[in-house]
Amino acid sequence: MTPASPPTPFSAAQIQEAVQELLAAESLPPIVQAGHPVLRQRAAAFDAQITAVELEQLIQLMRRVMHEAPGVGLAAPQLGVPLQLAVLEDQFDVDPEAAALRRRTPLDFLAILNPRYSPLGMDNAAFFEGCLSLNGLQAVVVRHEQVLLTFETPAGASEEREFSGWQARIVQHETDHLHGILYVDRAELRSLSSNAEYAARWAEPGIGKARAALDFLPELP
Known part of the structure; x- marks a missing residue:
């Protein structure tokens, strides 16, 4: 249990x-x-702390930073904003x-406020995962295969959406950020690898080779 x-x-x-x-x-x-402490704190729920114009500008800035990195998600605390x-x-x-x-299927751009996720079904999946706030490292994380995400849109509407596969992994990773949780908190730490070692040894679709050599997850979830 993550504290x-x-x-x-x-x-x-x-x-x-x-x-x-x-x-x-x-x-x-x-x-x-x-x-940085901001990554280990629960961010404030969005409640009009900034104007609608500032919110839209912040979203576009975050999208640019995400693309530049490059990555598939970015949380406001990763820019020092606990929101x-x-x-x-x-x-x-x-x-x-x-x-x-x-x-893994394409995910169109989405900005989410005050998100919460819950698992749908009992299936899990284990794959290597990285983070823009932990440069140079990757580790295997067991995640829910399918989740229900409840969130608010920048326009103020409340929405629920189901995500599965890699999209569900992205949703869980970014939502965790907003609650002070990093992927290493959920990772199989024996799988922790530098990007160079991952590229040289474990860059394959699944984790079977790494699991056997690094001795983690003796029984896959």
């Missing part, structure tokens, strides 16, 4: 100030790295065999 993270100490005014500083900068902001906002998008061209095994 609950403490809430952010930021006030609404401090959140707005942080957002305004990002929007005023002349260059793309760096992605906050593990060890429950994340952006998701997966348009990468991946190996067909890997895409089929991982059930």
Whole structure:
């Protein structure tokens, strides 16, 4: 069980100030790295701490940072803003065999506020996963294969959507960020690999080779 993270100490005014500083900068902001307290705090639920215009500008900035990284998701705390906002998008061209095994299909751009997910069914999937806030590392994470996501849109509507496969993994990863949870909290730590070792040894559609050599998940979920 992952312990609950403490809430952010930021006030609404401090959140707005942080957002305004990002929007005023002349260059793309760096992605906050593990060890920064903002990644270990529960972000504030969005409740009009910033204006609609600032929210839209922040979303577009986050999308640009995500693309530049590149990645398939980015949470506001990764830019130092403790607000429950994340952006998701997966348009990468991946190996067909890997895409089929991982059930990875394109995910159109989506901005989510105050998200919560719950599993649908009992199926899990285990694959290597990385994070823009833990540069240079990957590890195997067991995730729900299908989830129901409840969230608010930037326009203020409440929505529910089902996600499965790799899309469900992205949803869980980014929602976790907003609650102070990093993927290493859920990872099989014996699988932890540098990007170079992953590329040299374990870059295959599944995790069977790595599982046998690194001795983790003796019984797959």
